[in-house]
Amino acid sequence: MAEKEESSGAGEAKTELQIIKELVDELHNFRDCYFETHGxxxxxxxxxxxKQKMEETLMRLEEKEDILKHNAEFLLQKGRCLNVTPDFSAAAEECLSRAVKLDPCLVEAWNILGDQYWKKGDLVASKNCFTGALQHEKNKVSLRNLSMVLRQLPTPNKDQHGKHVLESVDLAREAVQLDPxxxxxxxxxxxxxxxxxxxCGQNPQFSQQALSAYAKSAADKIASSMPDLHFNRANLFYYEEMFGCALEGYSRAAALDPNWEEPLEKEKQLLEYLEKVTELIQNKGKVKTRRLKTMLSNLNTSALGPCSSPQFRAPSGRVGSLEPRPLSSLTHGHNGGVAALGKVVFSLASQGRMAFTFGMVDSEETCLVVMVYNTADNWGVLIGDSVVVPEPNVKRHSITHKDKSYDFKSIRVDSPLLLIVNGKLQNAQSQIPVSVSYH
Structure with missing residues (x-):
């Protein structure tokens, strides 16, 4: 008889736990699919x-606390409930810590506890939770979260950080393979x-792999409502000079999280940049006609410097002197075997932007904008400098965003070391890798 009662009690507890899990599932579904039911x-x-739905769910859970407070599964569900908001919760940490003590094999509890430590800023404890969870079971949540933590962990040097980044890619790849x-x-x-x-060296292949992964993420209904996705992808679009896509991404991130100021600030910055660039190209940097003619009168092939040597090695690896060509004759994309030569008529520092930007005018008075990446803070060019871009990579930009349109051509230069300024190559100190923030 006693055994029957015990068995019946266990069955009842199981039913209660099932109801509790369904309530917490419903809460998470409400958060993850919010934009399916709201504009x-x-x-x-x-x-x-x-938060309001979390508090309502929590009240329902607390009705059962007296009989289930020592049950690991109940503590897990209470921790899950408290973890639904983006902030750290001491109550969630306590519930989940108790859950894993009662049942050390509870992988989900380890994962959510690791998430709480992440929110708290304790990255080492967070890493230990995800590593511990993977010892019990290989699962996508531990793998991808460990990938994130590894990239954030402080390291003694750049080499160690590079190793962490490589390892984080492998972990994230594994997570995708478990559930594509x-x-x-x-x-x-x-x-x-x-x-x-x-x-790790700005290999274009990695940039394309990032964009490909983001595209797959954006196709998922839950992930597509994450503002971080649109913001991070927009930062990469910006670096790749896909300005229209970057503006759309910042705008989307800001719409999905109106309390997050950074996407709106980035969108505003980029619009101001494009406005300034197009205006400066049109009026050739506002340089007065007489001064411009004087500047161009001393622009000659001596400015080519090393580019005129038959031993010159171009960025493409081609060896031989380069032929100076008018800016108007440059074709879209890579212009092999030729050099763009002109005088600087304006410059914009790279603060708050991806590239150091300057305008150059050639002997035909054609003006093009040049965007130089990976420049040191103290590097720049001055109005009147003679600049040569070996084998220029020309892009045409045609952007429309929120009733504003921009149309111009630019030359992309991935490092100041590729330029010749006043007949001279730039020294190694002029280059420093650009960094992009992401969330």
Whole structure:
């Protein structure tokens, strides 16, 4: 008889736990699929609505606390409930710590506890939770979260950080392989490739792999409502000079999280930059006609410097002197075997922007903008300098965003070391790798 009663009690507890899990699942679904039932214009209410639903769910859970407070599964679900908001919760940490003590094999509890430590800023404890969870079971959540933590952990030197970044890519790849349909895992793989691109030599392949991963993430209905995804991808679009896509990304991130100021600030910065660049190209940097003619009168092939030597090695690896060509004759894309030669008529420092930007005018008085990446803070060119761009890579930009349009051509230069200024190559100190923030 006693055994029957015990068995019946266990069955009852199981039913209660099932109901509790369904309540918490419903809460997470409400958060993750918020924009399926609400318009983007209601995005500002999302955090408040999720918090209110969390408190309602918590009240339902606390009704069962007396009989289930020593049950690991109950503590896990209570921790999950408290973890639904972006802030650290001491109560969640306590519940989850108790859950893993009662059942050390509870992988989900380890993962959520690791998430809480992440929110708290304790990255070492967070890493230990995800590593511990993987010892019990290989799972996508531990893998992708460990990928994130590794990239954030402080390291004694750049080499160690580089190793962490490489390892983080492998972990994120593994998470995607376990569930190729999970958009959140694709987003974290995109971030890992983004970090790899900027920390390990800016190999264009890594940039394309990041964009490919972000595209798969954006196709997922849950991941596509994450503002971080749109912001991080926009930063990479910006660096790749896909300005229209970058503006759309910042705008989307700001719409999904109206309380987050950075995307709006980035969008505003980029619009101001494009406005300034197009204006300066049109009026040739506002240099007065007489001064411009004087500047151009002493522009000659002596400014080519090493480019005129038959031993000159161009960025493409081609050896031989380069032929100076008018800016108007340059074709879209890579212009092999030729050099763009002109005088600087304006410059914009790279503060708050990806590239040091300057305008150059050639002997035909054609003006083109040059965007130089990976420049040291103290590097720049002055109005009147003669600049040569060996084998220029020309891009045409045609951008429309929020009733504003911009149309101009530019030359992209990946390092100041590729330029010849006043007949001279630039020294090694003029270059420093650019970094892009991501969330």
């Amino acid at each position: 983007v214009e209601e995005a500002g209410r999302r955090d408040g609505d999720v 349909g999970d958009g959140t895992s694709w987003c974290i793989l995109g971030n890992a490739y983004l970090s790899l691109f900027f920390n």
